[in-house]
Amino acid sequence: MPTVPTADEILDRSFRRAAKKMKEKTNKERANEEFVRAVGAAIHDRLVYIIRGFPEFDQIPPFYRELADILYGIDNIKQSLGAVGWAAKHTKMVGNQLAIESRHSEETLVLRKRAVARLASMVHQIDKDLRFLNDVRNVLRKLPHVEDAYTIVIAGYPNVGKSSFIRLVSSADPQIACYPFTTKSIIVGHREDGRHRIQFVDTPGILDRPAEERNAIEKQALSAMMNVANVILFILDPSEHCGYPMDVQLRLLDEVKDMVKVPLVVVANKSDIVVDDKYLSMSTQTKEGVDKVLSELLVFKPAFIQSRQEPSPPETQ
Numbered sequence: 001m002p003t004v005p006t007a008d009e010i011l012d013r014s015f016r017r018a019a020k021k022m023k024e025k026t027n028k029e030r031a032n033e034e035f036v037r038a039v040g041a042a043i044h045d046r047l048v049y050i051i052r053g054f055p056e057f058d059q060i061p062p063f064y065r066e067l068a069d070i071l072y073g074i075d076n077i078k079q080s081l082g083a084v085g086w087a088a089k090h091t092k093m094v095g096n097q098l099a100i101e102s103r104h105s106e107e108t109l110v111l112r113k114r115a116v117a118r119l120a121s122m123v124h125q126i127d128k129d130l131r132f133l134n135d136v137r138n139v140l141r142k143l144p145h146v147e148d149a150y151t152i153v154i155a156g157y158p159n160v161g162k163s164s165f166i167r168l169v170s171s172a173d174p175q176i177a178c179y180p181f182t183t184k185s186i187i188v189g190h191r192e193d194g195r196h197r198i199q200f201v202d203t204p205g206i207l208d209r210p211a212e213e214r215n216a217i218e219k220q221a222l223s224a225m226m227n228v229a230n231v232i233l234f235i236l237d238p239s240e241h242c243g244y245p246m247d248v249q250l251r252l253l254d255e256v257k258d259m260v261k262v263p264l265v266v267v268a269n270k271s272d273i274v275v276d277d278k279y280l281s282m283s284t285q286t287k288e289g290v291d292k293v294l295s296e297l298l299v300f301k302p303a304f305i306q307s308r309q310e311p312s313p314p315e316t317q
């Protein structure tokens, strides 16, 4: 996805392109007419190029569509792309129309100035759309690539040690800190495991609260669980050093259990501080129990591999 220029950048470039084209022309009588036409066409081409840089949101994988929706709202993106499309169509049309008018006029230079001002005002009208689309572009292009591999999504309350775990077991190198919401977006890491490598997805922490109160950071975690997980590792922190009591962590666990259709492995982290016998336990600090957690997560892998290798059903006539 190329950068989305601002209105002034588009105009600058289009004027320059038109001026360059004029130098190649020999028919001085029609110079102003040609210039207006060329500016209109240059703006049009630039705007169309911007629109083509965006994906068809109805055709991208559901996970990416949902992330784009959580972060910016698909409707807002479509509306801004629509505004750019409108401007593209009209700058070309008006450019041609004004070019024809200026041909029959005595005051072609005055008309040329007026025409260019009209084209510029159309582009300025969509400046806020262009800036918004550039923000969207900057975030979308950095979304991690989620492969079609056996995928373990790591979830839980903030600050319980999710990122510490993924850093220990995979190629991912996320930031780890002693405050909540250190992780603000989805992070992907891999690990070689025989012939089929496995994928880990670190997610931001989620709070136990009504869905409508959840922020965009938490919603990304839920989207990963719903769309890409083959198994979920739900991490608890019985030491409560994370800053949240166990009862709210367990309420979130119940909610997640109700929501997802994939298997869930529950583990109590920070066993170097407190051990809760009711759960599988580990410490990402001392690494105690981490291997056992990994083997529990891999229990569901053969079924996943097999489901990928099954021949697809015969096509119906």
Ligand SMILES: Nc1nc2c(ncn2[C@@H]2O[C@H](COP(=O)(O)OP(=O)(O)OP(=O)(O)O)[C@@H](O)[C@H]2O)c(=O)[nH]1
Pocket (backbone or CB within 6 Å): 157, 158, 159, 160, 161, 162, 163, 164, 165, 175, 176, 177, 178, 179, 180, 181, 182, 183, 184, 203, 204, 205, 269, 270, 271, 272, 273, 282, 283, 284, 285, 286
């Ligand atoms: N004592 C102890 N501290 C741990 C352990 N695992 C993680 N921590 C600490 O807990 C804090 C949070 O760790 P993170 O891995 O950033 O936690 P997170 O769940 O990714 O946090 P968010 O991204 O904010 O949701 C850090 O200060 C870690 O050093 C552990 O096993 N034992």
Ligand SMILES: [Mg+2]
Pocket (backbone or CB within 6 Å): 162, 163, 164, 174, 175, 182, 183, 202, 203, 204
């Ligand atoms: Mg984290």
